[in-house]
Amino acid sequence: MDIKTTARNRGKMQRVLFSGSIRHQLAWSFGGVALVMMIGLAGLLFELQRNFLYSAAMQQSKSLTTSLANSSSSWVLANDIAGLKEVLQGFVDLPDLERAYILSLSGEVLSSSRPDEAGLFVTDAQNQKLLSAPPQTQVLLANTRQIDVAAPVMAGLRHVGWARIEMTMNGVNANLRSVVTMGVNFIVFAALTVLTAAILLARRLTRRLHHLMRVAAEVEKGSLNVRAHISGNDEVGILAHGFNQMLDALCNSERQRERINHLYAAWTQSADIIVRESDEVKLLNEVCRIIADHVAFKLVWVGMLEPDGWVRTVAASHPDSPLLLNIKVSVDEILPEGRGPMGTAIREGIPKIFNNFLNEPSTKPWQPLAAAENINASAAFPLMRGGHCIGAIAVYSAEQDYFTPDLIDLMRGLTEDLSYALDNFDREKLRLKAEHELRIAAAAFESQEGILVTDADNNILRVNKSFTQLTGYSADEVIGKSAGILKSGRQVPEFYASMWESINRDKYWQGEIWNKRKNGNIYPEWLCITAITNPEGAVTNYVGTFTDISQRKADEERIKDLAYYDSLTKLPNRTLLFDRLNLALNASNRNKTHGALMFLDLDNFKTLNDTLGHDRGDQLLIEVGRRLQSCVREVDTVARLGGDEFVVMLECLDEQEIEAAVQAHTVAEKIRSNLAEFYLLKSNIDNKLQPFVEHYSTGSIGFVLFLGHETSSEELLKRADLAMYQAKQAGRNVIRAFIPEMQEALNLRASLETDLRNALDRNELSLHYQVQVDTSGRPVGAEALIRWNQAERGMISPAEFIPLAEETGLILSIGYWILKQGCETLVDWAKHPETRELKLAVNISSRQLSQADFVERVGAMLAETGANPALLKLEITESVILDNVDDTIAKMHAVRDLGVNFSMDDFGTGYSSLSYLQKLPLEQLKIDQSFVRNMAFNNHDSAIIRTILALGKNLDINVIAEGVETTIQRELLTRYGCQKFQGYLFGRPVPADAFKQSLLVGQEKKTSMHNALDGVQ
Structure with a gap:
């Protein structure tokens, strides 16, 4: 067919389609446009779906690789091939998995989904490139047929290997073919629907289209304020709405353009003012x-x-x-x-x-x-x-x-x-200042100060007479040479770098520097350097003026010793003490940590002076100063105020006032103990050595805490002095705190310890029980939690007395009391159908587990009470195991042989090692509530929870989540695979009778519901 024939046929087709009635034209036009749009839309949707599926496949590969790396870290670190094989087994059945394997850093295939590859060393270029890559996720291959991703296997911050997964794109490509099929069907259906609708609505459309044409003509004339007044949700209405939106956008764009132009004009005019205005x-x-x-x-x-x-x-x-x-x-x-x-x-x-x-x-x-x-x-x-x-x-x-x-x-x-x-x-001010200083320097060039002028490269151009006198160099010896000839070598390069940085920035520097004379003597001088610039701002010269400050520095050192240090003990005196105290107050205010000021007075010091003489009294003061310094840290200060009065300042104590008071009291007790040891004193009178005299002395100590600038330095010293006098009045060789509340708190702590020792005898301790349920809400167990109802103080939080019990060793008797009460509770529960199958969790402290007879005592309690060991569960923390791993594991196995189960409490908050975790006879892991609390909002917490659940599944250990307080948390945990829960959502800790009553009520509700359902059926 020739070109003319083709053109004639195309013309006939156009006349058939577009020379008929408006209805036909609209129908064919709308149908054609709709077809093109549908094809474009389908293509776009296909592209979006393809991108989404490819992206999802890539993300899935990365997630799987990262999960494989995380699950394999401990096994790679332990070189446990069997463990790695078990980890890889969970990935074998993944759809589209081509291959998954674990590489060591040496290139050895530690484990693979293809068993024949295990133990081989990779030699291909891609794996060799991977082995030298940084420890981060690497995408090795990504195309329409395959995705290959590798992730580093990390043990903490240590890179120990690579996890690599290859996935095929078969599933993705199959989905895309389905999308194409659905798109073609959609296009055909949509095109027919649009064509039918176009024929039916042609008349209505043509009436409103004329209105749109008139509006378009107005816009063409430049009127942007005209709008199409067409309502309706059909295509013309939408077109009119879009047309109006376009006009709105044009108006807004025009306004924005005008604003930008106006701001440009303001910027341009401002730039002109900036250049001209000097004020x-x-x-x-x-x-x-x-x-x-x-x-x-x-x-x-x-x-x-x-x-x-x-x-x-x-x-x-x-x-x-x-x-x-x-x-x-x-x-x-x-x-x-x-x-x-x-x-x-x-x-x-x-x-x-x-x-x-x-x-x-x-x-x-x-x-x-x-x-x-x-x-x-x-x-x-x-x-x-x-x-x-x-x-x-x-x-x-x-x-x-x-x-x-x-x-x-x-x-x-x-x-x-x-x-x-x-x-x-x-810069202009600095330039004028430099010029002024240069004029002054020129006028004073022949002053008593040494002066040298250099060029911009620091080569000496001129020196004055004082320069030659101070340095020993004549003018001819230094002119033309670098000023560096005077360097002593005593300052580090960083000093000169900082000096020149100031000169280049500020055009001026002054400070103390060590230089060298011609004869090699090194001496200190006060040096001022000024940079001289030309009108363009470039440096042309440097002027240096200096004076020898050797004598001044020697005088300063002597004055400093006299002004700041006690001449006898060489300790800081009152002046230096107050300087350091003010600095300590600033640091305390900045760091929000407490400090302490101690005032110490030697008991009966006057008697020593009167009986053995002032010489031996001075020796005692010197020795006291040494002992005080040995009792404190380098950051702390020991000062002598005069006579037998000393002050000790402690910095960087605890943020909490009570803890800071305890720390200060501990140091004071150490000082009191050291001072109470005997002193060997000697005296040199008339050049005859007297025999040593053994002398005993004690000190009365008062201290006060400080935090920031709440109290002045003088007031703090007064308060410490007053506390010292209180110590004197209390019988000497005593420690007293100034603030009554602090002393009261220390007394309260001692009183609390006394009350805690008597709590068991007075029957003040009791157990509360918090229910544990499964996914259906059915009670499966409970945790025993201790409560202390003190006769005078009322209920005392376990957070207050449990740490005190740990410190004092009372936790042993309390812990075994809890264990015995738990066994007796199991015996009581066995008598009631609603509780006979419940397991009871009892917490065990590290001190209990470290006792040599721990296993025997557990066995004796079971025998004494007759409790079913299978229903007893001992909860331990990760830190308990870390104290003595081998001994702990041995004892746990011995207790497990008695039939008692173990649960690891607060799992994930410590430093568990999978190498020994699998050796522990654990029946349960307990997810710490800190992860559960924020799991709905924190991806890291939810990831940790999923990892713990996966770990429990792989080790065949059931997992329970504690601290579950909302239904969202329960639903997420259930979705992740958690089977047991504990928290306020299911019940608060309550006494034994209330616990059994709550179970009875729950059972009655379930029975009523089942009866009601049976009645309906």
Whole structure:
């Protein structure tokens, strides 16, 4: 067929389709367009589905590889091939799995889904590249046929191997073929439907289309405010709605373009002012005015940060604005005035945008003023000076959502130009200062100070007479040489790097430096270096002036010793003590940790002076100072105030006041004990050595805690002194705390210990029981939890007395009492049908398990009470096992032989090792409530829970979750495969009678429900 024939046929087809009635034209046009759209949509959906399936396949491969790596870490570390094989067995049945294997870092296939590959060493280029890759997930191959992913096997932070999974894309490609088939069917159906609808609605469409044509003609003439008034949800209505939206977008785009153009104009004009204006305040005011005039902002103002943290207004477009006159801004985020755009921008050094100013909680202090001036949006942009944020420029608009990314970028550029201008003002001031100093240096060139002038490369051009006198070099010996000829070598390179950094930045440096004379002597000097610049800002010369400060430093050291140290003991005196105490108060305020100040007075020191002489009294004071220093850390301070009075300052104690008091009291007790040991004193009188004298002395100690600047240094010393006098009055050789509440707390702790020792005899301890259920809510067991109802104090939390029991060893008697009570409870439960099958969990402490006769005592209690050992479950923590792994495992197996089960409490919070976990005779793992609490919101916690459940399944250990408080937590745990639960959702810990009653009530409810269902049937 020739070209002419083809053209004639195409013309005939066009006349048939488009020269008939409007109904036919619309029908064929809509049908054709719909067909194209449907084909395009189907293609798009196919592309999206393909991308989704490929992405999902990639994500699945990564997740599987990561899961394989995580599950294999302990086995790889232990080189347990059997364990690795068992781990890989869980991946063999995965659909589309081509191959999965574990590689060691040496390239050995430790385990593989293909058994014949195990033990081989990989030699292919891809695996060799993987072995040298960093320890992170690697995608080795990804195409339409196959995905190959490798993940590092990590043991903590240690890289021990690679896990690799190859997946085929057969399943994905099959899904895509199904999508294509459905798409073709959809296109055919949709095209027929659209064609039918087009024929039926042709008349209605043509009537409203003419209206659209008139609107389009108006738009063509340049009128963007005209709109199509066509309602309905059909295609024409939607087209009219879309047409109107397009016009709205055009209008909005035009407004945005005008705003950008206006801001560009303001930026351009501001840049011109920045170049010409030499007065900083005038420049800032002019820029504010220009921005407000061009962009029609309601207000533009510049605020500078004051030393007290408040922001001062320095320039504004409308100085008489009520908002500006009444505004108060801080950079302290604690204050309400510090949370607005200006304060936040200065504090954080980044722009802050509030496009809904009147509804932002942080702008509440200014909202009434803003509403009165019709301000609905605000933005603040930081101003930098010398690399530091020193203020900001704030702009306010009447239009909500005014600040778009384009406007923000333009304002950011404008403020960067302003910051550059502020830096220029500073550079100009420094240049003028340098010129002035150069003139002064020239006038004083022949002063008593040594002076040298170098070029920009630090080569000496000129020296004065004092220079030659101080250094020993003549002018001819140094001119033309580098100033480095004077270096002593005593300072490290970092010192000179810092010095030149200051010179290059500030054009000036002064400080103490060690230099060398011609004869090789090293001496200290005070050196000032000034950089001289030309009008372009380039350095042309350096001027150095220096003086020999050898004598001054020697005098300073002597004065320092006299001013800050006690001449007898060489300990810090009162002055240095107060200096360090003020520093300690600052550190305490910053770190929120307590410190302590101790005042110590030797008992009966005057008697020693009167009987054995002042010489031996001085020896005692010196020895006391040594013993005090041996009792404290290097960070602490020991000072002598005079006579027999000493002060000890302890820093960095606990954040909690009571614990800090205990720590201070412990140190004080150590000091008291050391001072009470005998002293050997000797005296040298008339050059004759006297025999040694054995002397005993004690000290009375008072101490006070401090936290930050709550109390002044002088007041702290007074309080410590007062506490010391209280110690004296209490009989000497005593320790007293100043704050009555602290002393009371120490007494309370001792009283609590005494009461705890008597709690068993007084029957004040009891057990409460918290139910454990399965997925159906049926009770399967309970945990025994101790409670202490003290006669005078009432209920005392286990968090208070259990740690005290651990410290004092009372946990042994309490623990065995709990175990015996638990056994007796099982005996009682065996008598009732609702409880006879329940297991009871009893907590065991590390001290109990470390006892040599632990196994015998457990067996004796079972025999004594007649409890069924199969229903007794002993709960231990991971830390208990870590104390003595081999001994603990042996005892656990011995107890297991008695028929008693073990559960690991708080699993996942310690440092369990899978190498010994599998050796433990565990029946149950308990997921710690800290993971359960946030599992719905924390992916890490949920991942840990899933890992524990998988571990339990692989080790054939059942898993229970504690701390379940919501139905969401229960549903997630059930979905992850957890079979048992414990928490407030199912019941709080209650006494034994209440526990049995709750089980009876639950049983009656179930029985009633079953009867009701039977009646319905």
